[in-house]
Amino acid sequence: MDSQTTLKLPVIDFTKPDLKPGTVEWDLLKGQVEQALQEYSCFDALFHKIPLEIRDAIFGAMEELFDLPLQIKTRNVSELPYHGYLGQHPLVPLFESIGIEHANIVEKVEAQTSTFWPEGNTRFSKTIQSFSKQLSELDEMIRTMILEIFHLEKYIDEHMDSTGYLLRVMKYKGPKTTETQVGLKAHRDKNVVTILYQNEVHGLGVQRNDGEWIDVKPSKDSFIVTIGESLHAWLNGRLKSTYHRVMISGDKTRYSLGLFSFPKGGYIIKVPEELVDEAHPLLYKPFDYAEFLKFCCTEDGQKAHSSLKVYCGV
Numbered sequence: 001m002d003s004q005t006t007l008k009l010p011v012i013d014f015t016k017p018d019l020k021p022g023t024v025e026w027d028l029l030k031g032q033v034e035q036a037l038q039e040y041s042c043f044d045a046l047f048h049k050i051p052l053e054i055r056d057a058i059f060g061a062m063e064e065l066f067d068l069p070l071q072i073k074t075r076n077v078s079e080l081p082y083h084g085y086l087g088q089h090p091l092v093p094l095f096e097s098i099g100i101e102h103a104n105i106v107e108k109v110e111a112q113t114s115t116f117w118p119e120g121n122t123r124f125s126k127t128i129q130s131f132s133k134q135l136s137e138l139d140e141m142i143r144t145m146i147l148e149i150f151h152l153e154k155y156i157d158e159h160m161d162s163t164g165y166l167l168r169v170m171k172y173k174g175p176k177t178t179e180t181q182v183g184l185k186a187h188r189d190k191n192v193v194t195i196l197y198q199n200e201v202h203g204l205g206v207q208r209n210d211g212e213w214i215d216v217k218p219s220k221d222s223f224i225v226t227i228g229e230s231l232h233a234w235l236n237g238r239l240k241s242t243y244h245r246v247m248i249s250g251d252k253t254r255y256s257l258g259l260f261s262f263p264k265g266g267y268i269i270k271v272p273e274e275l276v277d278e279a280h281p282l283l284y285k286p287f288d289y290a291e292f293l294k295f296c297c298t299e300d301g302q303k304a305h306s307s308l309k310v311y312c313g314v
């Protein structure tokens with residue numbers, strides 16, 4: 001067995017009800033989050049708050065969505081790159097994805113649902129919204145812990161108020177080969193924090209901070225937490241962003257979804273002065289996430305080893 005198949009992500013248990021800042025349980029988990037992020041930039045969070053029937057129903061809802069004709073799926077557009085329909089790309093032919101912006105808010109989900117089903121689809125919008133709303137509570141807990149770890153409590157309200165949620169649903173067609181193929185090439189997400197959930201077809205790989213790749217094998221209860229470039233930049237490099245990819249084989253379809261917290265348009269990401277000193281010189285100039293995302297789609301952004309450094313590195 002090679003080392004890749006034996007390594008596992010740290011598992012952190014968020015199933016205790018009423019986890020609150022200032023409690024012993026909270027501080028215990030916060031310590032585990034800090035250690036996991038320093039070593040792996042990623043962890044597997046156990047979370048029960050989303051009822052099992054919603055966790056199951058979400059994959060049915062995704063299948064229903066991806067089964068729609070292409071001309072309907074391509075109605076999924078956004079002002080932001082990567083937030084709308086993606087698919088039919090010659091470099092990643094097995095991959096397709098649809099973005100639901102502000103998926104935690106009922107009216108926003110209903111409006112987007114009606115672009116796919118003009119007659120409405122209440123079951124679909126309820127499943128998507130309820131899943132996203134409850135998962136956003138895990139995202140908020142984790143981001144609050146991260147800010148506490150770096151003694152940035154005074155920024156918590158501003159940080160939460162300045163971010164929105166995108167739920168991106170992904171479909172990877174099985175390549176029908178035993179040889180593993182690239183589902184999604186290795187990358188760092190550009191947003192703040194991403195929480196991934198998937199069906200029983202595994203394929204996600206995460207690079208640990210020492211360079212080792214880990215095959216992620218999550219369960220129905222587990223949500224994979226990764227760090228994006230915007231959080232890495234805002235923390236002046238204190239946390240690395242997660243380098244990850246999807247590799248697939250066989251004939252089964254892989255469905256996954258990611259709840260992406262991202263800075264709202266017009267909000268300027270600026271490193272807090274508390275994180276800059278002689279030992280930690282400023283790494284990134286202030287930037288707007290939407291502009292950064294647009295840069296990432298340009299030829300210069302695509303060919304850069306680190307689009308973040310090229311875009312706003314000091």
Ligand SMILES: O=C(O)CCC(=O)C(=O)O
Binds near residue numbers: 170258
């Ligand atoms: O499908 C997955 O598990 C990962 C997807 C991903 O990395 C992304 O959408 O940025």
Ligand SMILES: [Fe+2]
Binds near residue numbers: 187188189244
């Ligand atoms: Fe990603």
